[in-house]
Amino acid sequence: MVRQASNSQLVDNCLTTAEYSELPGFSRNKVRDAYQLPNRRRLLISTDRQSAFDQVVAAVPYKGQVLTQTARYWFDQTEDICPNHVISYPDPNVVMVKDLDMVPIEMVVRAYLTGSTNTSAWPMYARGERVLYGHEFPDGMKKNQKLPTPIITPATKPINGGHDAPTTEAEILENRLVTPEQWHELAEKSLALFARGQELAAEKGLILVDTKYEFGFDENGTVVIADEIHTSDSSRFWIAETYEERFAAGDEPDSLDKEFLRLWISSQCDPYTEPIPEIPVETLMEFSGKYVALFERLTGLEFEKPDPQVPVRDRIRDALAKELPEYF
Template sequence: MAPQTATSQLLDNCLTDAEFPELPDFTRGKVRDAYKLPDRRRLLIATDRQSAFDQVLAAVPYKGQVLTQTARYWFDHTSDICPNHVISYPDPNVVLCKDLDMVPIEIVVRAYLTGSTNTSAWTMYERGERVIYGHPFPDGMKKNQKLAETIITPTTKPTGGGHDAPITEAEILETQLVTHEQWRELAEKSLALFARGQELAAKQGLILVDTKYEFGIDENGTITIADEIHTPDSSRYWRADSYEQKFAAGEEPDSLDKEFLRLWIAGQCDPYNDPIPEIPADTLIAFSNKYVALFEQLTGLDFERPDPAVPVRDRIRAALVSELPEYFQAGN
């Protein structure tokens, strides 16, 4: 048998399954595996599964760790704006958090006209729409152009594997998905969180282009941010020093986010109608490197790569045994 290459070792040690039968009420999302614990607690484990165009496509080395630690940085730096769901971090991939009553919409905040999915502002603009998510857009705009002002473009949350669907503020209030007061607070907090994100990203030479927030309501009725915040899965980041030149040339910005993979896929097929081809190993490694580079540039911290000889799943299990021993005791 041929010896493993460094690439194959990395790909083989990705975390694709975080289901532990000892823990209760397991649910699986595209990226995170979750458990509902007593006393309004949840356990979220970020895997290395990679989704795009509402499909799970591959596994990306270090991805779950990058997402968890990037979100941790932002939760720590925005807690004065909005409370978050975090209780503790038992492992670099794991968050023990509050179990919230989730708000049934996702709040997407945009500062640029861009994107490649069916719900992105650029895709809608390119097909001729000039009122997008209730906001008027002038003719003559170009892809990746900065908007005159930051806007909120909410979507409904998919259920049963469905797709995100655009919705306007008026429709949210008309259908009473949230109250008027809740919507006002959600909008204010989202814009404030985004402004903080733009400010701190700019100091590190990055542009926070757009992002998605998910909120819930805690046991005291407080609106609380959940899931993740300003990660490369939920946000776009561009390198600030090359943006103007790339935009003037009609080229895609230098990005450090999920758009890299979306554009690769869109270059191979129509992801909404064609089978998506297998993603080559070198593309997955390049993608992983972008996520790690974003974490380091954004936070100013060194990314601590785990020991490749220790399976990620084994490390996480050991952390859970230590954090939640009552579930792993003999006989349970």
């Protein structure tokens, strides 16, 4: 039986770093720590670090485990559409993956006019822009309105930090980031993955609003989906039952995703010009609960919370020592 812990203890036990000196090729992004291993392998460890507005703002209990296990569910549910990079899962926070030649584009699919960051569709539209990511939008649309059909709004991935930058199919091809044939395949797979996500989410009373996909090419030139898929970090999920009523009233949808924290931060400051204040423990726990609730609702599985008395970092190290004994 897992022993109970206070909210403060849970926050204190968050995994904020997964750097292990025994392993080679360490690198870090906002959420994951990674290692480059021989034989075209990479080790990805999802920490509990939480990013928003392109910076790490807090650590959220269970976040890394939820992300890894949610992505695992979706990788399993979509492997008939597109192969994925997974080799094995040594630990609930860890995935061993194939090392790919990554495509320098994020394939963002949107089915609703929404968002709160500067590069999201709604803020761009609210500023008066009517051509977004190469797509024309009519006047008179409202925030959180459903689009006639899902669209791809790609972004170029930053090099050495920085921000994702909106782009278009025409610019991608003009700059030769991918070939026309590769773009067609990436777009086709992105829309097919999104359609599968919408279908399975709808069965659980959820709306898959938008998401981002990252792809790479394996040693044979095959398109492979990487990073994560349909998680609460990479996607928006709304509660279907209350969407229409809340949209008609001009209220924000009931959500189970990262937008909860973005909206909280935006209510406290301008995150682009002002420091983001410390997020209260109670807010972090409410946020954590949304991530766990999404996992359970999507998968139909009960989320197995780890023993709070065992440091997550130590548990992961033990799992890595078994998976990669040559380094430990």
